[in-house]
Amino acid sequence: MLISLKIENTSQPSPLEITLLVAIVQDTYEDLKQLIKKYGYFTDGPYRLSGGALSDFYFDLRRVTMHPRGASLIAKLMIERLTGVDAVGGMESGAIPIATAIALKSGVIRAFFVRKSEKTYGRMRRVEGCVRKGDVVAFVEDVTTSGESALSGIAAVEQLGCRIAKVISVLDRESGAQERITSKGYLFEALFTSSDFKSQF
Numbered sequence: 722m723l724i725s726l727k728i729e730n731t732s733q734p735s736p737l738e739i740t741l742l743v744a745i746v747q748d749t750y751e752d753l754k755q756l757i758k759k760y761g762y763f764t765d766g767p768y769r770l771s772g773g774a775l776s777d778f779y780f781d782l783r784r785v786t787m788h789p790r791g792a793s794l795i796a797k798l799m800i801e802r803l804t805g806v807d808a809v810g811g812m813e814s815g816a817i818p819i820a821t822a823i824a825l826k827s828g829v830i831r832a833f834f835v836r837k838s839e840k841t842y843g844r845m846r847r848v849e850g851c852v853r854k855g856d857v858v859a860f861v862e863d864v865t866t867s868g869e870s871a872l873s874g875i876a877a878v879e880q881l882g883c884r885i886a887k888v889i890s891v892l893d894r895e896s897g898a899q900e901r902i903t904s905k906g907y908l909f910e911a912l913f914t915s916s917d918f919k920s921q922f
Contacts, residue, residue, distance in 0.1 A: 753785075753794040754913065757892070760784040760791070762918055770896075772867050778919065780892055782863035786818040796822035798912055799861065799889055803830060806886050807856040810834050810848075812874045815863040819891070820850075823861075833858075835874035847877050854882035865890035865911065868898030872905060 761782045768779035785791035800823060803809065810820040810833035820832035833850030840846055852858060860875055865888075875885055888902050893911035902909045 749794055749798055750912070753791065753798065754917065756785050756788065756791045756794070757782065757913070758918065760788060770866055771870070774896075778915070780864050780894070780915070782891055783815065783818070786815070786822070786863050786891070792818055792822040793826065795819055795891055795912070796826040799823055799859075800827050800830070802887070802889060802910060803827075803859055805857060806830060806859045808833055808850075808852040808883075809859045809861055810850060810852065810878075811861045812870050813837060816861050819861045819863060824851075831856075833878075835877050848881055852878070852881065852883060856883045857886050858883045859886050860888045860907075862888070862890040864892050864894060865898040865902075865909075866894045866896045868901035871898070871902060875907065 757780070761780055761784045763779045763781065764777065766777040766779060767775040768777075770776055770779075786795060796819070799809075799819070803823070808831040809823050810816055813834050813836055817834050820834060823830055824832040831851035833848060833852035836847045836849065838847070858878060860871055860878065862871055865871060871888055875888070879885065885907055887908035887910060890898070890909075890911045892913045892915065893899060893909075894915045899909045899911075
């Protein structure tokens, strides 16, 4: 897992302050990891993944992103990585609770989501929520597998005239998403990878 720190003070932090900040961030990661293990990680497969492949383990992170503690922890860790971002969102329905939690916790970052297909009534939009032309946005996912879904949603957001700052996933299944997304020129980050969980069993 990659741990990053955002220090608000313009003055140089002391070694003790840095140690305390690192400990706080590590505790946040560990708290979230334990929630994922408890509510969102299943090893009684086989399970069929969205791309059709079978896996002996499965991550159902909606059980974490829609948990009050899980939503708060994810928002806290992702906000640290969202400097200069105007809005955050991703594909329905996995990204909706993540983007909403970030908007609520940050108080300044707006939220949106991308439909799998354009609506056939009303305003007939594919991208819904508080995003507009010229925004710098981060695309978020709960679980990233192949990356194809994220790239489809990114294309829809870019058509609005937005710029993608990065793609952030709660968990990367290490099934080609990072390589596919970065090959298109986008930054990719994940709070966890599947190896963070598989290595313990």
